[in-house]
Amino acid sequence: MDEVTLRRMTVAEFFAWEPGDEERYELVDGRPVKMTGARRRHDRIVGNLNRVLGTQLLDSPYIVFTPDTAVLIPNGNVRRPDAGIDSGRDDDNLMHADIPRLVIEVLSPSTRKSDLGEKLAEYKTIDSLHHILLIDPDKPEVTHWSRSRTGAWQQQNMSTCRRRSLSPIRRCR
DSSP states (O other): OOHHHHSOOOHHHHHHHSOSSSOOEEEETTEEEEOOOOOHHHHHHHHHHHHHHHHHTTTSSOEEEOTTSBEEOTTSOEEOOSEEEEOSOOOTTOSBOSSEEEEEEEOOTTTHHHIIIIIHHHHTTOTTOOEEEEEETTTTEEEEEEEOTTSOEEEEEEEOTTOTTOOSSSOOO
């Protein structure tokens, strides 16, 4: 690690430091944390999500994003959800979602604890965020957190009914 990574970084320093190679990092408590690679099932679910969201939102003002786009947490952390929707500026030079409305995490053995713990808590602090989806491919189940008009978060668990698409939009009958 170089000298910059040995001390705490600001968000601006993190984006200036972040390597331009295939590796992805999050900024957690001022320190860059390398993200782990995904298994094929995880990658397939994320690919399907981005394809479906992109198709559904093609002629809308919303922007679908991948883990290459960061989400800024009010506490100074930088997270990279598996997918999301942004309603902010369509600026190709931004490295982060401008006004994130939805973030999606696909749980995996290496990230489950963090995704269900500190990441979920951090996402709930983003004022613009209205929806958080946590997809558990092992059950399969989707946990949908939605912010009410009063600002309170409500949780709803949905079975995916053995559908391969893992679509959290349709309810099981």
